[in-house]
Amino acid sequence: MAEEDSLDMGDMFQDPEGFYEPEPEPTFAEHHMLNGQTVRVRLVGSHPLYGNLLWNAGRTSSHYIEERASTLIEGKDVLEIGAAAGVPSIVTAILGARTVVMTDYPDPDLVENMRYNAALAAPQIANSSSLYVDGYKWGAPVEPLFARLPEGATGFDVLIMADVVYSHREHPNLIKTMRETLKRSKDSVALVIFTPYEPWLLPKTEKFFPLAEENGFRVTKIFEKLMDNVLFENDPGVSVMRRLVDFANSSRMSA
Template identity: 40%
Template sequence: MSSPEKPQDTHPHDDDDQEINLFADPEDFYPPTPPPTTQTYLTTSGAPITLHLVGHSPLEAHHLWNGSRVVAAHFEADPSLVSQKTVLELGAGAGLPSLVAAMLGASKVVVTDFPDPDLIQNLWRNIDECTLIPTSPNSDKQNIIVADGYVWGMKPSHLLAHLQPSPESQPTPSQSQSHSEKKFDVLILADLLFRHSEHTRLLRSVETTLTVSHEARAYVVFTSYRPWLQHKDLHFFELARKRGFVVTKTFEKVMDRPLFEDDPGDEEVRKTVTGWTLAWPEAFVDGRKQMGEWPGVVMDREREEDGEGGVEK
């Protein structure tokens, strides 16, 4: 008589065949990251600029903001605002105003956003694919426009370094001295004022990167996308005046529709884009008064020791 066969283990959860993680999220637990998108800006000549946008960004860089479109058109209407000038854009997102400035003949453009690799790589892609930036056999796009990361309010040494002469130019000692002091003729701040907690840092960046001259300008263009907080947006200009800047409202444009059509709040306010400039006071440019004599800058002196920069002529 044969002995009975040993029964086989048919338990469905054999640890040798399957490992279960009780704490793992299901594959569809989180919604997928939205894919990257593109937007098109038509220049006044009819030539398009295609802009790549990241799929999603907590810094709102996945939108092409109305302020960017409007300030780009503002430069096209008067190319002398940027032609043959050095330009710095803060919080650029897709970098449209910077691309237009380069197209219009700016001598050097530095387009910046928070130093997140995806954001900076996307800026470089928009630069590389823009065919409207003039080049020559002896000068490629990177001699005209570059992308870099920057945190508002911090020392801008690496941004100012882009204004240094190339090693091939071999400047004389006197030229090196003048270049070491060189800053930007034009600053662009497009739709940044909704970040109310960053106003002081933004102004500190303006102070440390804008060249001291009668012609230098920071262009601040924005919409109050949350009309009930418009007073907080405008507080930026109160802070700028306290720090000694000359603040001028230069234009107002009403768009056909709000950027975010389903948002709450007064629709006319959400459709309206306003443009402002910050300029150095004549007394400061002429050396008759120091910026440190204004209360806003005096309050900031302690921060210089923390590596956040101060105002120098």
């Protein structure tokens, strides 16, 4: 075909203006600490991993940590997985943890938003605390997380796992991460808190705990709490916290 006979397709394959709905804008939310401080965080506008929500489990675990900060957090090394907006991590850094590593799935939008929130909270964070942000996929190698620890540290004293066990197929990867990141000490704990947003799936969610016991963890149920406000339709508004101690590792340490 001669050049002068070629068809001019123009903008035939370009979507017309307004064809797609605009992406929701980021919003902000506040968490009110028991000591009177307010933690303000940005939530992504829309995200398939629900980074656009401030989860009830994050608020509840933050209050639990604050009530026990002197023995649970101060001077300790803390890892949060599935942090979303990162409220528990930020609260932990405010309360004087030595090291806090805030992580979620290595999605650029999620990671950038966590970094934004860490920077927003910087004036509130204790001078003795170091707060880091990383993308981390559950079950992946943990060396990048250990690189954040102070020299001589052999693992994390506390793991914060707020609303992560609802992802049933990820249970083995969660436990793998727990085993590889928790310090081998009788005082090291993983705090697992979840809300049965889909109560009909609660039996599947709770299978995480016997699986953890099979892998050497000692599981203790700490509390159930009725939330003031539900997050989703059909959400019964009950948060449950379990404390997991790596009993097998502790036994090896004392042997």
